[in-house]
Amino acid sequence: MKPFRLSLTPSARAVCAGLLFAMAAGAGAAGPYPANPVRMIVPYPPGGPTDIAARMAADELAKSLGVTVVVENKAGAGGMVGADMVARARPDGATLLVNASAHVIYPAIFKEVSFDVIDSFTPVTQLVQVPLTLLVPTSLPVNNVRELIAYIKDHPGKVAFASAGNGGAPHLAGELFKKVAGVNLLHVPYKGSSPALTDLMGGQVQVMFDSMTSSLSFVKAGKLKALAVTTPERSSMLPDVPTMKESGLPSYVLTNWYGLWAPKGTPPALVAQLADALNTRFHSAAITQKLNAIGAEPVISKPEDFSRFVVKEKDSWGAIARDSGATMN
Structure with missing residues (x-):
């Protein structure tokens, strides 16, 4: 018996080759991730x-x-x-x-x-x-952004804002607040949010902009006061907290x-x-x-x-x- 041979036109051979290549590529893409750990x-x-x-x-x-x-x-x-x-x-x-x-x-x-x-x-x-959240300790006698601005102006050189470190979004959020609110604040950088929040709750610093991911639990527990969020709209996690825009600073929007x-x-x-x-x-x-x-x-x-x-x-x-x-x- 003569062996069976399949004869294909050049165009058909090209199509088959493309299909085989695609199957091989797909198998490679679905393979195990090579780096472990x-x-x-x-x-x-x-x-x-x-x-x-x-x-x-x-x-x-x-x-x-x-x-x-x-x-x-x-x-x-x-x-x-x-x-x-x-x-x-x-x-x-x-x-x-x-x-x-x-x-x-x-x-x-x-x-x-x-x-x-x-x-x-x-x-x-x-x-x-x-969202970034504008936070103050519960001991600070302010309940909104306008009262905070007035408090800072009434206590020149005595109000400091903490951040999770130099150059990050919380730091720049504080610097932007200084500019648009026309207030003077001393920047105190920490090595991360956790130590900064600890000192904020203790009153060693008086103001902090922080990501909601690390501060939400403290706000809900009543250990910190949230005065505003920096996003264009209110957060569903803190629906009663106004935006900075609603608080009298219409140009202040950060995410x-x-x-x-x-x-x-x-x-x-x-x-x-x-x-x-x-x-x-x-x-x-x-x-x-x-x-x-x-x-x-x-x-x-x-x-x-x-x-x-x-x-x-x-x-x-x-x-x-x-x-x-x-x-x-």
Whole structure:
């Protein structure tokens, strides 16, 4: 019996070859994530809003990709120490960065930055967006923004505002408040939100802008007073707290956010795996409920969307920094 031979035209052979290539590529994309374990660097101390967002993302990535994801807190220089570690890491998917919007602020506020906030990283996805909340200790005799402004003016040189560190969104939020409200405040930077909130509750500092993720529980427990939120609309988590616009400062609108980056040169297939995993997991009802409970909203985006977003945010936050005159050594 003669062997069977299938004769195909050149065009048919091309179609078959394309189908085989697509099947192979699809199989590769669906393969196991190669890096195990994965280090997720948080450039701030444990317990702060960035750390909270990172640990939720790490748990979901571990479940989705089937790898061990270890969160490592590498604080220092306003977050630049941890970010620099990721910028210098091998682009093999084994090292990731979760950072706040402070990531795009560095060039505008620090004289020297050891990496390029855009070109030294591969954007993966935006994780969440969070209102900043204007907080004061319960012992401070003010109950709204107008009363706070009057109190600061009546106590010149005696009112200080805390932040989670130099150069971050909470710091710039305070600097913007100084400008638009026409008040003088001493800035006291801390190494993370947790120690700053502790001193705020104790009255060692009198004012703080902080992400709702780390302060909401203290407000609900009656340990801090929330005077306003910085977003355009009120937060569903604190519906009775007005916006800064409603409080007499119509030009004051800010939103903090957190995102995931990989080192520059990370293969697109790995970046897509990470983004797809979080797109799927962070939009689940269970995770959305957990995020809402701490004042955050999931905002998962494709890598190309996040790439455009960070460039736009770099320009926006840079303008706020320059207008405020805030600079760091």
